Amino acid sequence: MAAKSAHSCVARFLGDAQSRLAGDPVDLAYLARFTLANPALEREVLQLFAEHIPRYLRALREARTRKAWSEAAHSIKGSAAAVGAWRLARFAEMAERVDVEADVAVLEGHREDAVAAVVTAAEEACRFVARVLAGGGARPIPQA
Numbered sequence: 001m002a003a004k005s006a007h008s009c010v011a012r013f014l015g016d017a018q019s020r021l022a023g024d025p026v027d028l029a030y031l032a033r034f035t036l037a038n039p040a041l042e043r044e045v046l047q048l049f050a051e052h053i054p055r056y057l058r059a060l061r062e063a064r065t066r067k068a069w070s071e072a073a074h075s076i077k078g079s080a081a082a083v084g085a086w087r088l089a090r091f092a093e094m095a096e097r098v099d100v101e102a103d104v105a106v107l108e109g110h111r112e113d114a115v116a117a118v119v120t121a122a123e124e125a126c127r128f129v130a131r132v133l134a135g136g137g138a139r140p141i142p143q144a
Contacts (some may be wrong), residue, residue, distance in 0.1 A: 020032065025121075025128040028082030034082070046129045049083045053122050060095070061115055069100045069111075076118060088121040 010044055026046075035041040057078065059116035077092035079085075105111050126136035 022124065023086075025085055025087060025125040026132070027086060028132070030084035034084070045083055046133060049079055049085070050126050050129045050133075052079055053126060057122055060118060063100060066099060066101050069098070070096055072131055073098075073114075073118070076122070080122075082124075083129075085121070085125040088125045089116070091117045091121045 010080040031042055031045065031048050042062060051088045053076070056072055056075045058112035060069065060076065063069035063072050077089050077096065080092060091114075095118050098110050100111050110139075
């Protein structure tokens with residue numbers, strides 16, 4: 001039941017992502033709600049996000065099968081949605097739809113375009129997270 005309601009929450013926020021694409025790379029108000037305004041948990045979630053994203057990006061870059069590609073993009077989308085990185089979640093969601101095994105995707109560079117968009121959004125989110133964790137973000141999260 002909890003997984004279903006968490007999934008519903010993520011789906012609702014991704015569905016409303018259009019209005020969320022213009023703000024900060026990470027929606028700190030969403031993160032506060034997600035963590036029940038627990039500053040220590042907020043820091044932990046942001047740190048885990050920043051630690052795992054490089055691995056997911058590497059998996060996306062190296063994916064050669066539709067399954068590996070989809071799993072990497074889905075992991076990025078889920079991690080981004082967990083912290084409120086809506087732009088990154090949206091680009092990862094779009095990347096999930098690219099059929100990396102299709103000739104047209106290769107010929108027209110869809111794979112490379114998707115990787116570039118996801119990497120750019122991920123770097124933006126990670127820079128923002130680093131500033132927040134260092135106390136220089138929009139709303140610094142206190143040390144635990």
